[in-house]
Amino acid sequence: MNISADHLASPDDTETLSRLRDRLGLAAEAAGLLDVAYTTIDSPVGPLLLAATPQGLVRVAYGVEDHDRVLDTLSQRISPRVLRAPRRLDAAARELDEYFGGRRRVFDLPLDLSLSAGFRQLVQRHLPDIGYGQTRTYGQVAELVGNPRAVRAVGTACATNPLPVVVPCHRVLRADGAVGGYIGGTDAKQALLRLEAAA
Amino acid sequence: MKPPFEKVVEQNVSVVLRVCRVILDAHDAQDAWSETFLAALRAYPELPDDANAEAWLVTIARRKAIDVLRARKRQPAPVGEVPEVPTALGVPGAGDEDLWHAVAALPDKQRHAVAYHYVAGLPYTEIAGILGGTSDAARRAAADGVKNLRKSYLGAAKEGAPS
Numbered sequence: 419m420n421i422s423a424d425h426l427a428s429p430d431d432t433e434t435l436s437r438l439r440d441r442l443g444l445a446a447e448a449a450g451l452l453d454v455a456y457t458t459i460d461s462p463v464g465p466l467l468l469a470a471t472p473q474g475l476v477r478v479a480y481g482v483e484d485h486d487r488v489l490d491t492l493s494q495r496i497s498p499r500v501l502r503a504p505r506r507l508d509a510a511a512r513e514l515d516e517y518f519g520g521r522r523r524v525f526d527l528p529l530d531l532s533l534s535a536g537f538r539q540l541v542q543r544h545l546p547d548i549g550y551g552q553t554r555t556y557g558q559v560a561e562l563v564g565n566p567r568a569v570r571a572v573g574t575a576c577a578t579n580p581l582p583v584v585v586p587c588h589r590v591l592r593a594d595g596a597v598g599g600y601i602g603g604t605d606a607k608q609a610l611l612r613l614e615a616a617a
Numbered sequence: 618m619k620p621p622f623e624k625v626v627e628q629n630v631s632v633v634l635r636v637c638r639v640i641l642d643a644h645d646a647q648d649a650w651s652e653t654f655l656a657a658l659r660a661y662p663e664l665p666d667d668a669n670a671e672a673w674l675v676t677i678a679r680r681k682a683i684d685v686l687r688a689r690k691r692q693p694a695p696v697g698e699v700p701e702v703p704t705a706l707g708v709p710g711a712g713d714e715d716l717w718h719a720v721a722a723l724p725d726k727q728r729h730a731v732a733y734h735y736v737a738g739l740p741y742t743e744i745a746g747i748l749g750g751t752s753d754a755a756r757r758a759a760a761d762g763v764k765n766l767r768k769s770y771l772g773a774a775k776e777g778a779p780s
Binding site for chain 1: 618619620621622623624626630631634647650651654655658659661662
């Protein structure tokens with residue numbers, strides 16, 4: 419019989435470790451060290467990753483974006499102090515649940531738009547002006563932000579929206595009536611439009 | 618590129634607890650675990666990208682475990698402090714308690730060397746960096762520790778086992 423790591427590994431148990439990790443999230447928040455808190459939720463358009471800084475919700479990501487890559491990007495662009503800590507996302511998770519259940523038309527959440535800058539951020543700030551169940555074309559949004567010739571730039575701003583669903587880039591369509599591209603895939607975009615049309 | 622801290626926790630969650638557990642009892646080890654990861658989170662942005670995160674965490678864990686140990690020695694009388702949640706560590710049957718007692722009875726340097734090498738999987742050169750001294754000395758301490766464990770733990774097990 420050998421003394422090996424297996425013997426000394428015995429006192430681990432999954433429940434204890436998961437409780438310690440939960441406690442770490444709370445302690446990090448209390449110490450002001452939780453630069454990015456995240457969680458994942460289930461939704462009718464697949465698992466969504468929600469991430470927030472102390473300023474507000476900073477990222478909503480579809481499964482097709484690869485959540486590990488999204489977390490790597492948050493670590494690089496905001497801070498490597500990233501922890502799974504669902505509590506900060508409680509309000510966002512609740513409002514999204516209400517939205518997908520057809521019981522919420524407007525999101526009332528503090529947002530952190532620091533992942534986008536300049537014209538893209540300007541467009542993203544204006545997207546919530548398009549009401550629930552309505553749609554606009556990329557050209558109309560360009561006019562809305564006072565730059566009617568910037569149709570392609572509006573398309574880029576929608577495609578790089580860090581807060582899909584909450585910032586409703588899904589309400590922007592192509593001028594020919596086609597649904598157009600979407601960060602979560604065309605199926606997800608159509609699902610959101612159907613949801614809003616039915617309510 | 619520096620991975621999100623959550624990944625560092627994910628990869629080292631048990632190693633750090635094991636290192637703390639070699640030095641402390643189950644409840645104190647959990648406190649040291651929390652202190653370790655909180656301190657690591659604070660310092661993480663300054664950690665060089667190519668650093669060995671596990672070795673770094675083991676170093677912090679050792680320091681925090683010793684802090685907890687010293688704090689306990691300063692207040693030897695129990696103060697009726699009750700853990701918020703009953704511990705699942707150290708429950709009879711949940712782990713090999715005899716082995717843990719045997720490990721706890723080792724001389725300090727042997728215990729640490731055994732923990733860092735056999736539990737944390739660190740090479741002797743890094744253990745020497747943590748304990749001070751040469752890597753040969755670290756290797757000897759670990760070897761002596763295992764020899765002592767064979768005597769105290771396996772010896773006792775043999776005596777107690779039905780033939």
